[in-house]
Amino acid sequence: MTAAADLRPGLADPVLDGQAVFRTVLKALSFPGRIQPLPVALTPPPPLNPAAAAVLLALADLDAPVWLDPALDTPAVRAWLRFHAGCPIVEARWQGAFAVVPADGEMDGFATGTPEFPETSTTVIVQVAALTEDAGPTLTGPGIADTARVSAPGLAPEFWPALAANAALFPQGIDVILAAPDRIAALPRTTRITE
Amino acid sequence: MYVAVKGGERAIDNAHRLLDHERRGDAAVPELSLAQIKEQMTLAVDRVMTEGSLYDRDLAALAIKQARGDLMEAIFLLRAYRTTLPRLAVSEPIDTARMTVRRRISATYKDLPGGQVLGPTFDYTHRLLDFRLAAETDAPPPEPERAEARQDETVPRVTDLLNHEGLIEHERPADAAPVGDITREPLSFPAGRDVRLQTLARGDEGWLLGLAYSTQRGYGRTHPFAGEIRMGEVAVEIVPEELGFAIDIGEVTVTECQMINQFKGSKAAPPQFTRGYGLTFGHGERKAMAMALVDRSLRAEDLGEDLVAPAQDQEFVLSHCDNVEASGFVQHLKLPHYVDFQGELVTVRTLRKDHDKRQEAADAAE
Amino acid sequence: MRPSDDTLAGYNFAYLDEQTKRMIRRAILKAVAIPGYQVPFAGREMPLPYGWGTGGIQVTASIIGPDDTLKVIDQGADDTTNAVSIRRFFATVADVATTEKTTEATVIQTRHRIPEKPLTEDQILVYQVPIPEPLRWMEARETETRKMHALEDYGVMHVKLYEDIAHLGRIATSYDYPVKVNGRYVMAPSPIPKFDNPKMDRMPALQLFGAGREKRIYAVPPYTRVDSLDFEDHPFEVQTWDHACALCGSTESYLDEVVIDDQGGRMYVCSDTDFCGDRQAAQAQEAAE
Numbered sequence: 101m102t103a104a105a106d107l108r109p110g111l112a113d114p115v116l117d118g119q120a121v122f123r124t125v126l127k128a129l130s131f132p133g134r135i136q137p138l139p140v141a142l143t144p145p146p147p148l149n150p151a152a153a154a155v156l157l158a159l160a161d162l163d164a165p166v167w168l169d170p171a172l173d174t175p176a177v178r179a180w181l182r183f184h185a186g187c188p189i190v191e192a193r194w195q196g197a198f199a200v201v202p203a204d205g206e207m208d209g210f211a212t213g214t215p216e217f218p219e220t221s222t223t224v225i226v227q228v229a230a231l232t233e234d235a236g237p238t239l240t241g242p243g244i245a246d247t248a249r250v251s252a253p254g255l256a257p258e259f260w261p262a263l264a265a266n267a268a269l270f271p272q273g274i275d276v277i278l279a280a281p282d283r284i285a286a287l288p289r290t291t292r293i294t295e
Numbered sequence: 296m297y298v299a300v301k302g303g304e305r306a307i308d309n310a311h312r313l314l315d316h317e318r319r320g321d322a323a324v325p326e327l328s329l330a331q332i333k334e335q336m337t338l339a340v341d342r343v344m345t346e347g348s349l350y351d352r353d354l355a356a357l358a359i360k361q362a363r364g365d366l367m368e369a370i371f372l373l374r375a376y377r378t379t380l381p382r383l384a385v386s387e388p389i390d391t392a393r394m395t396v397r398r399r400i401s402a403t404y405k406d407l408p409g410g411q412v413l414g415p416t417f418d419y420t421h422r423l424l425d426f427r428l429a430a431e432t433d434a435p436p437p438e439p440e441r442a443e444a445r446q447d448e449t450v451p452r453v454t455d456l457l458n459h460e461g462l463i464e465h466e467r468p469a470d471a472a473p474v475g476d477i478t479r480e481p482l483s484f485p486a487g488r489d490v491r492l493q494t495l496a497r498g499d500e501g502w503l504l505g506l507a508y509s510t511q512r513g514y515g516r517t518h519p520f521a522g523e524i525r526m527g528e529v530a531v532e533i534v535p536e537e538l539g540f541a542i543d544i545g546e547v548t549v550t551e552c553q554m555i556n557q558f559k560g561s562k563a564a565p566p567q568f569t570r571g572y573g574l575t576f577g578h579g580e581r582k583a584m585a586m587a588l589v590d591r592s593l594r595a596e597d598l599g600e601d602l603v604a605p606a607q608d609q610e611f612v613l614s615h616c617d618n619v620e621a622s623g624f625v626q627h628l629k630l631p632h633y634v635d636f637q638g639e640l641v642t643v644r645t646l647r648k649d650h651d652k653r654q655e656a657a658d659a660a661e
Numbered sequence: 662m663r664p665s666d667d668t669l670a671g672y673n674f675a676y677l678d679e680q681t682k683r684m685i686r687r688a689i690l691k692a693v694a695i696p697g698y699q700v701p702f703a704g705r706e707m708p709l710p711y712g713w714g715t716g717g718i719q720v721t722a723s724i725i726g727p728d729d730t731l732k733v734i735d736q737g738a739d740d741t742t743n744a745v746s747i748r749r750f751f752a753t754v755a756d757v758a759t760t761e762k763t764t765e766a767t768v769i770q771t772r773h774r775i776p777e778k779p780l781t782e783d784q785i786l787v788y789q790v791p792i793p794e795p796l797r798w799m800e801a802r803e804t805e806t807r808k809m810h811a812l813e814d815y816g817v818m819h820v821k822l823y824e825d826i827a828h829l830g831r832i833a834t835s836y837d838y839p840v841k842v843n844g845r846y847v848m849a850p851s852p853i854p855k856f857d858n859p860k861m862d863r864m865p866a867l868q869l870f871g872a873g874r875e876k877r878i879y880a881v882p883p884y885t886r887v888d889s890l891d892f893e894d895h896p897f898e899v900q901t902w903d904h905a906c907a908l909c910g911s912t913e914s915y916l917d918e919v920v921i922d923d924q925g926g927r928m929y930v931c932s933d934t935d936f937c938g939d940r941q942a943a944q945a946q947e948a949a950e
Contacts, residue, residue, distance in 0.1 A: 114679065161683050610803060639835050
């Protein structure tokens with residue numbers, strides 16, 4: 101177990117930084133595909149990236165467990181999340197209120213909710229190296245006035261087909277946050293994806 | 296010229312000052328102290344703690360004082376405070392068999408281990424106004440005879456006695472699943488018994504009393520016997536994670552009622568007695584009894600009984616038993632609704648025009 | 662601790678504790694992801710009574726930050742007592758700037774109206790909701806209405822509206838007029854007059870709905886289709902008046918009817934006080950020039 105003193109710091113002001121990060125996530129989900137700069141700088145233990153880390157510190161806690169892809173699941177990451185977010189780290193994908201996967205991570209197996217309680221689904225944070233609005237498939241749906249585009253390097257070839265299939269599950273489905281180190285974009289289940 | 300009936304800050308400020316003034320009453324009369332409320336309005340304090348869902352006699356007394364004796368308002372004050380408190384630990388279940396009993400009666404057995412203890416009760420008072428109290432002498436009332444303290448003695452619950460005979464349903468925690476908490480997870484239906492009991496414990500005494508009464512008058516009869524009512528002090532224990540064993544953090548006064556109800560049996564279960572359970576903070580016998588009756592009624596579905604009465608309908612009973620919610624929503628009708636009312640006016644005038652036109656056409660056709 | 666008022670010493674920024682805020686924030690995010698669906702949340706007791714905006718207050722308390730400017734309206738007006746009381750609550754517990762100007766606000770909490778001025782992408786509209794379930798008047802049971810939403814079975818709603826037409830010749834619902842969001846969920850727009858329903862459709866601002874007593878949060882994301890339910894032969898229509906606002910002359914805003922004597926005298930004025938005030942100011946400016 102890492103002693104608290106060895107831990108990298110969390111949000112400088114958990115109250116106000118937590119609020120600012122939440123508003124960024126809210127904006128990202130409200131305007132799918134649109135890139136939102138992150139309002140805080142964090143230095144989480146790698147390979148967890150600062151944006152994914154910020155989202156978790158703002159939103160995960162005792163009541164909202166986190167699942168970590170094996171590629172990101174290190175003792176340092178676990179200790180840091182447990183200490184700063186107080187969230188359980190769960191063993192199965194479907195148990196996570198939040199999940200963090202690398203860009204080429206698998207998108208299957210997460211909770212998609214039930215027809216009566218579609219909100220009991222996983223929010224999947226995909227760590228990417230960068231984000232651009234100049235490429236990627238065409239996005240339409242709530243939050244998008246006309247059309248939008250977003251892309252990130254290194255996404256698995258199955259990523260976009262998986263998300264297109266996810267949209268077809270509506271109202272069930274996962275919600276995705278693409279997290280580049282200093283910015284995020286979101287793809288809620290409402291977003292329809294066409295090439 | 297038109298002046299909108301709009302309050303503004305000044306009106307609100309002044310309303311608050313008026314309220315303070317009314318609360319204090321005649322300044323020539325000494326101000327009520329929290330100690331007086333705590334010591335002499337004990338049952339009001341108990342009710343506010345129970346429905347306010349926070350065991351703190353001082354805060355309950357403060358709430359009663361601030362609310363000018365309006366107990367629902369006091370309950371609301373306490374709840375709104377409670378909701379901001381951090382949750383430091385979850386206690387172990389209290390063990391009422393180890394209660395330091397101050398009152399304990401059973402209507403089902405003439406005598407039983409631990410005995411019948413009448414305790415401080417209004418039951419056999421003749422309800423005659425006692426004008427000696429109006430005299431306000433400082434003389435203390437005559438000292439009562441007190442039984443020797445029964446500390447550390449287990450007083451078995453009547454239901455445990457029946458349990459030995461196998462005549463009452465066996466009850467144990469269904470599984471290791473955590474006990475629900477409506478202050479952390481919204482109520483959803485069908486609600487489990489843990490969540491139902493929590494909702495009833497916080498529920499309005501008057502609402503439960505009325506529902507309980509309705510079951511006695513045939514709206515979902517449950518054949519109840521007051522197996523036992525006990526009131527006294529129980530220890531509260533927590534298990535700190537760093538220690539790994541239970542430690543005593545204090546004691547609370549509670550009233551527990553176990554109703555024993557007849558059950559004819561079903562395909563799965565032999566004829567036996569069933570239970571209804573009620574628990575309050577402090578001395579809250581009427582509430583505990585009403586709660587136990589309603590708890591039993593709400594088990595109708597689980598026990599395969601016909602659902603025929605309001606008290607058996609969990610959505611109906613549980614959704615409407617919180618007086619903070621009910622009081623707020625009933626009283627919100629005081630807020631301006633003139634936008635909606637204007638909408639209704641426009642609609643009713645239009646409908647009336649339509650109606651008159653039809654009427655004229657009908658008259659003309661005749 | 663930030664609050665400036667002594668009676669609130671010891672309370673957290675925006676009153677709610679952080680764990681509660683996170684719980685509400687998670688519910689809000691799911692609500693945005695499932696437009697029109699009512700997300701259950703563990704609503705807290707607030708220091709204002711249930712039915713007086715506790716849902717809206719909890720939503721506002723969970724989203725608001727020091728950079729926000731808050732506007733609170735009740736019946737379209739900023740200076741009605743409950744609007745004053747809620748605005749003051751946030752000024753005290755969150756120390757945020759408040760405004761009566763629609764255009765200056767980043768967060769607008771409302772009861773029963775949508776401002777007349779179109780809202781923008783940089784604004785969030787928070788509705789106070791008394792009864793979030795649009796099917797409640799046809800089916801009282803939560804277990805049943807939940808199934809209906811899951812199965813998209815809205816037959817009872819259409820039957821109810823059609824009964825109006827059969828009996829009265831038109832749909833008699835004048836406020837809280839049901840809508841369908843993004844072609845999927847039937848949703849209660851809260852008791853806004855149906856006059857305001859068209860403003861919800863493809864609104865650039867995020868719309869959040871908080872029902873405190875009923876413990877539900879729901880949302881309409883920006884640019885989302887919101888259709889008022891109707892029938893081909895009985896299309897949805899909004900209230901109209903034969904009058905203009907007596908103060909600013911507007912013929913396009915929602916009007917309050919004010920009784921001015923006991924002889925049947927009436928006058929009509931804008932319910933949106935900021936909208937009306939701006940128009941009057943502009944007219945005064947023009948007259949002066």
